[in-house]
Amino acid sequence: MINILEEVRREKDELVALRRHFHEHPELSKKEDQTLAYIGEKLRAWGIPYKDIEKGGLIAWIDGKGAGKTLLLRADVDALPIEEGEKNLSCPRVCRSKNPGVMHACGHDGHMAMQLMAAKLLKRWQDQWDGTVVLMFERGEEESGPLEYLLRYLETDSPWHIDACYATHVRWDIPAGKVSICHEAPMAGGFGFEIRINGHGGHGSRPDLAESPIDCFHDFYSNMQALRMRAVPPKECLTFSIGSLHSGDVLNVIPNSLTLAGTSRFFSYDHAGKRFYEEFHHILDNACRTYGCTYDILHMPEPLFEVQNNPVCVDIAEKAVAKYIGPDALADCTPWMASETFAITSRLYPGILTFTGIENKEKGCGANHHTPEFDLDEDGLVSGAATCLGFAIDYLEQKPDIPFTRPDEPLEKLVARNI
Structure with missing residues (x-):
């Protein structure tokens, strides 16, 4: 068995460096050109092919050693129009935005860093798992619209049939090192x-x-x-x-x-x-x-659905956290009343959205999202990346057939749902 937590810890310096690069160079929704270029640069360096989806974002893929399931991993890449201060709740920041008036105040910088780390290690271990991992880097999550172009590509133009999907969102109120998994709608x-x-x-x-x-x-x-x-x-x-x-x-x-x-x-x-x-x-x-x-x-668009956590995926994720990080890493889950475009993705494919803890009051990390004081404890990203990898490895090994009913709603109508 791969010691996933130890492998991620060995890569922590790069994981943190990735997060800090994204935090220092934030871009607003639908303007994330340099962010996606940097992601592409990293993927090329690791030998991972990818495709730029116009207006939507970036799709990359890694094939394992044999046939199997296809798992979609998703990270959002946009920042918010917020002016960042020198301090978080109580401490000087370890890094600050270099783009005045733009800030990663929701944690998408951490999402990108964790997904890139998962990509790097899955590529390294690709002779140890079957199937395909598709990595989706989504533009404009805060404004929703760009997801249409990514899903249209996956549904009509790509060579894959997506069997399941995974995403994580950092949480200001969960201690760093902890992971929460809701059995019902997390968002x-x-x-x-x-x-x-x-x-x-x-x-x-x-x-x-x-x-x-x-x-x-x-x-x-x-x-x-x-x-x-x-x-x-x-x-x-x-x-x-x-x-x-x-x-x-x-x-x-x-x-x-x-x-x-x-x-x-x-x-x-x-x-x-x-x-x-x-x-x-x-x-x-x-x-x-x-x-x-x-x-x-x-x-007044038609309502956005809640995010749906599939019971089979929940079971795999909880067991993966206990196995690869430890049973003490799993924190009780309180649903979050915020909304997420992953709600649309999880209507098309059975999946799960986990919560990655980033709170550490001693470091001043614990302010709510979308505020100038928001900051994340980078130590929490290790557990988040390990959870993603643990879920991916176990899902691809188990190859479960998940009971799931897709909506009969046309894709054009589904992706138009928004806040």
């Missing part, structure tokens, strides 16, 4: 919306001569808050929030319009999200009719 689905309510303005002294979009919004918002109680089963989790609200400029004038924007999140589209999304439209229609208003949908 939420949801939908975003931006709506303009059109009324008829007037002077504040004669509200009877106006159709107030503010009154209309008040009715809509109250009914949406109540909808959670009457449409969402008690055991299901669903959030609804307004993040942006703009209307009017003068205290004594009823405005002509109001614009609202927000999101809803859920862990089950079938049991909570679907009806909530449909009722959203009905409640908005009713409110506008009652208050003499109309509305325009400025943004």
